[in-house]
Amino acid sequence: MTKLSVNINKIATLRNSRGGDVPNVVEFAKDVQRFGAEGVTIHPRPDERHIRYQDARDLKSQVYTEYNIEGNPIDSFVKLVLEVKPTQVTLVPDAIDAITSNAGWDTVKHKSFLIDVIKEFKNNGIRTSIFVDPVLSQIEGAKETGTDRIELYTETFAHQYGLGNKEAVRPYIDSSALANSLGLGINAGHDLSLDNIQFFKENIPDLLEVSIGHALISESLYLGVENVIQMYLNKLK
């Protein structure tokens, strides 16, 4: 059974584009859980261009499924996560001005930093996951950090699968087999979608959780727009 955690960053992006509070991020999180999502993911960035640190606090009492906060563990992020105490923190090595996440950790180079920060979160009862590329040496390095889980960075798989290259799932199969043998839990995310999720899931045994945002919100627009147009037309009769 793989849990679906909905990343609601894009809802905050839409809200922020107008100021105000529409769409409301907390109400949206409540809705996705009511519709069956098994988790809510946010990825507050230092510039707060979508999810704001205050959103992370406001969501705490309303996320009754798994609450996953992702981000680069700079001081302000670590403080926020220790205050909010989500179910899981996913550490992502984002550059401060990254448009979106674009690489996993170098778990060998950053081993001692990761050990320290992971220990602090675990001591506070927060499950840890670290974002990694599907590279065996990086999975072995992840084990050394003491993390509970890894999140496989799926952008390459998603891109190649879209081009018809199904073999692109091979490094993920090998990485997840190694992670399993090392006792690491396996999450995955980035550019997963209705097109590629079933194939990915079928190939990765013991996939515990996927976090999906960009495609899921886009698909919700595509699949919902017809209904909304009809509702407007009815009001305009």
Ligand SMILES: CC(=O)[C@@H](O)[C@H](O)COP(=O)(O)O
């Ligand atoms: C780690 C990861 O792949 C996602 O959290 C992704 O980075 C979402 O962040 P943005 O919504 O800012 O693109």
Ligand SMILES: NCC(=O)COP(=O)(O)O
């Ligand atoms: N951890 C990945 C995530 O939260 C969502 O990534 P995406 O679906 O927006 O690419």
